[in-house]
Amino acid sequence: xxxxxxxxxxxxxxxxxxxxxxxxxxxGISLWRSRRIKAALDALEERLKxxx
Amino acid sequence: MSSIWEYANPKKFIATTxxxxxxxxxxxxxxxxxxxxxxxxxxxEDVRQGATVKIIYLHVPSAMMAINAWVMMLIASLxxxxxxxxxxxxxxxxxxxxxxxxxxxxxxTGAIWGQPMWGTWWVWDPRLTSFLIxxxxxLGYIALWAAIENxxxxxxxxxxxxxxxxVFAVLSRYAVNFWNQGxxxxxxxxxxxxxxxxxxxxxxLLVCLAGFVMLFLALVLxxxxxxxRARRLRVLLARERMQ
Amino acid sequence: xxxxxIRDLKLAFRSGGGFGLGLAFFLIVVILVPFGxxxxxxxxxxxxxxxLWLGALLACLLSLDRIFALDWEDGTLDLLATSxxxxxxxxxxxxxxxxxxxxxxxxxxxxxxxxxxxxxxxGYLPLVISLLIGTPALSVIGTFGAALTVGLKRGGLxxxxxxxxxxxxxxxFGAEVAxxxxxxxxxxxxxxxxxxxxxxxxxxxxxxxxxVLRANLR
Numbered sequence: 001x002x003x004x005x006x007x008x009x010x011x012x013x014x015x016x017x018x019x020x021x022x023x024x025x026x027x028g029i030s031l032w033r034s035r036r037i038k039a040a041l042d043a044l045e046e047r048l049k050x051x052x
Numbered sequence: 053m054s055s056i057w058e059y060a061n062p063k064k065f066i067a068t069t070x071x072x073x074x075x076x077x078x079x080x081x082x083x084x085x086x087x088x089x090x091x092x093x094x095x096x097e098d099v100r101q102g103a104t105v106k107i108i109y110l111h112v113p114s115a116m117m118a119i120n121a122w123v124m125m126l127i128a129s130l131x132x133x134x135x136x137x138x139x140x141x142x143x144x145x146x147x148x149x150x151x152x153x154x155x156x157x158x159x160x161t162g163a164i165w166g167q168p169m170w171g172t173w174w175v176w177d178p179r180l181t182s183f184l185i186x187x188x189x190x191l192g193y194i195a196l197w198a199a200i201e202n203x204x205x206x207x208x209x210x211x212x213x214x215x216x217x218x219v220f221a222v223l224s225r226y227a228v229n230f231w232n233q234g235x236x237x238x239x240x241x242x243x244x245x246x247x248x249x250x251x252x253x254x255x256x257l258l259v260c261l262a263g264f265v266m267l268f269l270a271l272v273l274x275x276x277x278x279x280x281r282a283r284r285l286r287v288l289l290a291r292e293r294m295q
Numbered sequence: 296x297x298x299x300x301i302r303d304l305k306l307a308f309r310s311g312g313g314f315g316l317g318l319a320f321f322l323i324v325v326i327l328v329p330f331g332x333x334x335x336x337x338x339x340x341x342x343x344x345x346x347l348w349l350g351a352l353l354a355c356l357l358s359l360d361r362i363f364a365l366d367w368e369d370g371t372l373d374l375l376a377t378s379x380x381x382x383x384x385x386x387x388x389x390x391x392x393x394x395x396x397x398x399x400x401x402x403x404x405x406x407x408x409x410x411x412x413x414x415x416x417x418g419y420l421p422l423v424i425s426l427l428i429g430t431p432a433l434s435v436i437g438t439f440g441a442a443l444t445v446g447l448k449r450g451g452l453x454x455x456x457x458x459x460x461x462x463x464x465x466x467x468f469g470a471e472v473a474x475x476x477x478x479x480x481x482x483x484x485x486x487x488x489x490x491x492x493x494x495x496x497x498x499x500x501x502x503x504x505x506x507v508l509r510a511n512l513r
Contacts, residue, residue, distance in 0.1 A: 006097065006102050006103050007102065008101075008102045008103045008104045008168060009103070011103075011104050011107070011164050011165070011167065011168060012092075012103050012104060012106050012107060014164060015107045015110055015111075015160070015161045015164045015165065016088070016092060016107075016110065018157070018160050018161075018164075019110045019114065019157045019160070019161060020088075022153050022156060022157055022160075023153070023157070023267070026149065026150065026153045026271065027271065030271055030274050030275050030278070031274070033275075033278055034274055034275070034277065034278040034281075037278050037281045037282050037285060038278075038281055040285055041281045041282075041284060041285045041288075044285060044288055044289070044292075045288070048288065048292070185460060185463060188456075188459070188460045189460050191456065192453075192456045192457045192460060195453055195456055195457075196443065196453065196457065199444075199447055199450075199453055200446075200447075204510075204513075205446075205510050205511060205513065208506075208507070208510035209443050209507055209510055209511070212443070212503050212506055212507050212510075213443060213457065215503070216439060216461065216500070216503050217460070217461070220460065220461045220463070220464060221460075223464040223492065224460070224463050224464050224467075226464075226488075227463065227464040227467040227468060227488070228467065230467070230468070230471070230484070230485070230488070231467045231471060
């Protein structure tokens with residue numbers, strides 16, 4: 001399945017692995033923070049609407 | 053008559069990105085997946101470098117975005133300094149971690165790529181060293197945003213830091229080249245158009261470049277929306293506390 | 296403006312003003328290096344120019360937070376901002392005071408410390424000249440960094456993180472002058488670059504420092 005990487009297999013695989021991992025982590029954190037803050041903002045605006 | 057400055061309005065920014073972001077995300081994912089799979093699986097090995105040449109599909113786009121992210125932050129900082137659009141300042145803040153991640157990827161892939169050639173995991177090659185310095189600039193910028201409580205003051209300070217930092221980043225580039233002149237000219241990791249002119253290598257690279265650009269765009273838009281909401285959250289909480 | 300300079304100099308030389316601490320730190324760092332790298336004098340000779348530059352740079356760094364700290368705390372900075380004296384001049388004077396009390400002493404002491412590290416004879420003059428040209432840049436750049444972090448309680452580490460990358464061009468060219476001089480090579484290009492950076496910093500950074508101070512004082 002993996003292409004014929006020859007003797008540089010570890011280098012190529014680790015490069016791809018680390019890079020994809022960093023990008024996934026960055027995206028995941030950004031999405032999680034986005035959801036968290038949106039939820040907090042919505043909750044607060046709901047509360048202010050009900051109080052005011 | 054609509055101008056780009058309309059999007060400086062936070063509400064309009066969020067409304068517009070509501071519609072645009074899903075498409076950008078789809079473009080980003082498809083370009084990245086296509087490009088990386090193409091590059092990883094369906095390209096031949098290089099005569100000299102073997103399979104490590106495949107690292108180019110990560111290293112070059114990330115290096116490009118590492119620099120472009122900082123340039124975008126510089127422009128956004130200038131817009132804040134001149135026109136004081138909050139969305140601009142927040143966009144710069146949002147872009148910094150993305151740029152830093154790109155720099156990190158460029159550094160790691162650069163080091164791994166060079167290891168078979170150099171025999172060590174790190175060399176103070178001018179290009180790698182410049183990216184290491186860029187990483188430090190990102191770190192300082194992000195740290196300053198985190199340290200200042202007042203939003204407007206933070207935007208003012210970080211935009212000045214970005215401005216001054218940009219000048220010194222360029223100076224450092226020349227300084228580092230002077231400091232380590234031509235030690236690795238031959239093994240430089242620059243994209244040599246004459247060397248890699250064959251479409252076999254070049255086309256997947258273009259796709260990966262597009263993917264990285266789209267990913268950067270998607271992440272920055274997403275994060276700017278988060279920053280806008282976070283700022284509104286802070287403002288509302290402060291207002292509530294004062295009542 | 297002269298009054299401000301004299302006042303700052305007096306404050307620094309007063310006991311508790313921090314004068315001499317930079318020198319002491321420089322001395323200690325230089326003494327520590329052989330313990331870190333081993334006692335071989337030929338090794339010391341090779342690394343001496345760089346170590347001396349690094350020591351001077353770090354000694355400058357450590358005294359940066361004092362530039363605005365006292366005036367921030369007792370409200371003098373607010374007064375200075377509203378006075379007819381332009382804030383850019385205030386920044387310049389502060390940088391000058393820092394250089395006179397920290398940078399200049401380091402330049403004068405460096406040759407003595409060069410003895411400890413077996414600096415080659417040809418290296419003394421280039422070292423002193425490079426430090427003389429480079430330390431003003433360190434003061435001016437440091438003033439910008441100090442202005443950025445002036446309001447923060449534990450701003451010291453952040454200050455270092457912000458300022459050290461900005462120090463790199465000066466360090467690179469300064470140490471190049473010192474090293475090439477010690478090896479007997481031509482130092483003109485490096486010297487010109489070093490001088491250029493210092494002049495540019497002195498000319499332009501005060502505007503940035505003033506803008507940052509204004510932002511912090513609002």
